Structures are given as structure tokens and as C-alpha cells.
Amino acid sequence: MPRLILFVPFALFLVLVGYFAVGLTRDPSELPSALIDQPVPQFELPPVQENGQGLATADLKGGVQLVNVFASWCAPCRIEHPLLMRLAKEEGVTIHGIAYKDKPQDSQRFLAQLGNPYQRIGADLDGRIGIEWGVYGVPETYIVDAEGRIRYRHVGPLMPFDLDEKILPLIRELQK
Amino acid sequence: MKRLIPLLLALTLAAPALAVMPDERLADPALEARAREISKELRCLVCQNQSIDDSNAPLARDLRVLVRERLTAGDSNEEALDYIHARYGDFVLLRPPVKPETWALWFGPAVVLVLAGAGSAFYLHRRRREVETTAAAPLTADEERRLEAMMAGGDDENNRGHAGNTGDTARL
Numbered sequence: 450m451p452r453l454i455l456f457v458p459f460a461l462f463l464v465l466v467g468y469f470a471v472g473l474t475r476d477p478s479e480l481p482s483a484l485i486d487q488p489v490p491q492f493e494l495p496p497v498q499e500n501g502q503g504l505a506t507a508d509l510k511g512g513v514q515l516v517n518v519f520a521s522w523c524a525p526c527r528i529e530h531p532l533l534m535r536l537a538k539e540e541g542v543t544i545h546g547i548a549y550k551d552k553p554q555d556s557q558r559f560l561a562q563l564g565n566p567y568q569r570i571g572a573d574l575d576g577r578i579g580i581e582w583g584v585y586g587v588p589e590t591y592i593v594d595a596e597g598r599i600r601y602r603h604v605g606p607l608m609p610f611d612l613d614e615k616i617l618p619l620i621r622e623l624q625k
Numbered sequence: 626m627k628r629l630i631p632l633l634l635a636l637t638l639a640a641p642a643l644a645v646m647p648d649e650r651l652a653d654p655a656l657e658a659r660a661r662e663i664s665k666e667l668r669c670l671v672c673q674n675q676s677i678d679d680s681n682a683p684l685a686r687d688l689r690v691l692v693r694e695r696l697t698a699g700d701s702n703e704e705a706l707d708y709i710h711a712r713y714g715d716f717v718l719l720r721p722p723v724k725p726e727t728w729a730l731w732f733g734p735a736v737v738l739v740l741a742g743a744g745s746a747f748y749l750h751r752r753r754r755e756v757e758t759t760a761a762a763p764l765t766a767d768e769e770r771r772l773e774a775m776m777a778g779g780d781d782e783n784n785r786g787h788a789g790n791t792g793d794t795a796r797l
Contacts, residue, residue: 461740468729483714490712550683576687583712585670585684 482602490581494571497548497556504545504571510597513623515544520551521559523587529606530563537566546570549579549587594623644681651693660693668719
């Protein structure tokens with residue numbers, strides 16, 4: 450009998466080690482969106498500000514845009530806020546907001562304090578539109594292409610390296 | 626015994642803690658039962674090792690309410706489940722679908738079991754054959770002599786020599 454066969458269990462063991470090692474490097478909280486490359490869901494949300502504009506599916510066509518799901522009660526949203534301001538002011542990226550389960554007056558106060566990077570903001574009072582987008586926590590950020598398809602989803606607060614490594618390069622590429 | 630009965634009663638009568646709030650429940654018991662069944666299939670995305678039926682997270686509640694709304698609107702169980710699956714992906718299903726990425730998950734244990742079974746069967750078969758062949762062979766003249774010496778008792782020196790060199794016939 451060839452002796453090599455004795456090494457089969459060891460080889461299998463190595464394969465399993467590799468398999469689990471890869472699995473452990475992945476962040477279990479970062480789920481891929483089921484909606485990647487799908488058109489944005491059908492929705493229409495009322496505005497947060499009295500004289501502002503709400504957000505609807507039709508607004509998300511005709512250019513590469515960012516949709517940021519936020520809430521005034523969400524601490525990580527405050528952390529990423531300066532980056533959204535930078536994206537809007539310095540990089541000229543169009544950002545729309547969905548205020549997830551947030552009272553409009555709270556959202557307004559939040560934006561008055563920290564500045565408003567959003568062009569349009571829809572108030573998702575009961576979180577139902579969040580479910581349409583597959584949102585499971587705030588903040589989440591989506592990149593929508595000119596045809597109104599979701600091309601990227603970022604879960605959790607945006608960090609500077611996310612902007613430089615993923616968000617901005619993808620926006621530039623989609624804008625070509 | 627007197628103390629045991631209340632304990633047993635407490636253990637058997639204790640209802641599991643439910644996350645489903647009274648205000649979420651549907652009036653129709655059949656629909657409600659179907660809703661519970663679907664809820665148990667759906668993973669809570671916030672506290673990832675619970676079903677939405679077990680979870681107190683607000684999103685789990687929203688999804689439970691959504692499932693009940695869809696059932697009330699006339700969805701089948703399948704349709705209601707698909708609605709959520711389409712938005713949250715495979716991850717939301719506690720029973721993942723069978724497809725190439727999940728083959729390892731579905732068939733891995735069976736494959737390992739079969740391999741282990743085949744390995745053990747092979748090993749046992751070989752061992753039995755070894756035992757049979759050695760048992761069947763008659764003793765050689767040399768072995769015959771050693772056996773006789775052992776049965777007769779032999780002297781101390783010889784015994785000591787055997788203890789360390791059982792296979793060494795030259796010392797006999």
C-alpha cells in the first residue's frame with residue numbers, strides 16, 4: 450500500500466485550516482448587499498425639513514450619487530459626518546440622505562449642529578424604506594450609478610481610508 | 626418528593642421567553658402560527674445568532690410586523706420569506722440554500738463521515754486479515770523450542786534476556 454495515503458488526513462486538515470483561517474479574517478458584521486447591481490427600490494419619502502425636498506426613486510437617476518442612511522441618535526453617524534461634508538464640499542459628490550427612524554426635528558437639529566452635506570433627505574419614520582434597501586443598522590452608505598443601480602454598499606461609519614480606497618475611486622470610475 | 630413536585634412543575638410549565646409582543650400578534654390564530662413559522666426561519670441581522678422570533682432588536686420587530694402584514698395581504702409563506710430574502714440576501718435565512726458556495730456546509734459533514742468510515746473499515750479489514758494469517762501459520766521449529774523452554778520455566782538469565790529481546794532468537 451502506498452505510504453502517501455497516510456498523509457491524506459493531514460492534507461485534509463490543512464485544507465480545513467486554510468478554509469477557517471480565511472473565514473476568520475472576514476468581518477461577520479459586514480454583509481454583502483443582496484441588492485448589488487439591482488435598481489434602487491421603489492420608494493418615496495417626505496422631506497425632513499419644512500422647505501426641503503424629500504427623496505424618491507426618481508431622484509436617484511441621471512448621475513452617480515451617494516445615499517447615506519443616518520439618524521441623529523446614531524453615534525457612528527456623528528463620527529462619519531465630517532467625511533460626508535468633505536465629500537460634498539471638496540469632492541463635489543452628490544449625497545442624499547435617508548433619516549432612518551428619526552424624528553424630523555431631531556434630524557434638523559443634528560444637521561444644524563454639524564452641517565448639512567445632503568442635497569435631498571427623505572424621512573423614513575418607521576424604517577420601512579430602510580428594509581426595502583436591506584438596511585440593518587445605521588449608518589450605511591450606498592453608491593448608486595447613473596442608471597439608478599446600487600453598485601456598492603458600505604456598512605458602518607465611513608473612515609478616511611474607505612473614501613480614498615473604495616468610495617472615491619468607484620465614484621470616479623462610474624462617472625466615466 | 627414534596628419539594629421535587631413544585632420544581633418539576635416550574636420546569637415544565639415555564640414558557641420560553643418570547644420576543645413577540647402582544648400588540649404584534651395577529652387576531653387570526655392560523656395566520657399568526659404561519660407568521661411564527663416564518664419568523665423562526667429568519668435570522669435577526671442585528672444579533673446574528675437569533676431568529677427574528679427570538680430577538681428583541683427593533684429591526685427584528687419591524688421584520689416580524691412586515692411578515693404579518695404580508696401574510697394578511699394574502700402572501701403565501703414562501704412569498705413572504707422571499708420578500709425578505711430578496712432584500713437581505715442569503716444571510717437572513719437560518720437555513721441556507723443549497724448552492725456551490727454552501728456545498729461545504731451542506732455536504733461537508735457527510736463527506737467527512739464517509740471518509741472516516743471508509744478509513745476505519747479499511748483499517749479494520751487489514752488488521753483482521755493480519756490476525757488471520759498470523760494465527761493460521763504453524764509455529765516454526767525455532768518457535769516451538771522457545772515455547773517449550775518458556776513452559777519449562779528456564780533459568781533466570783534466559784528469562785531476563787527474553788524480557789528485553791523477545792524477538793531475538795539468537796540468544797536462546
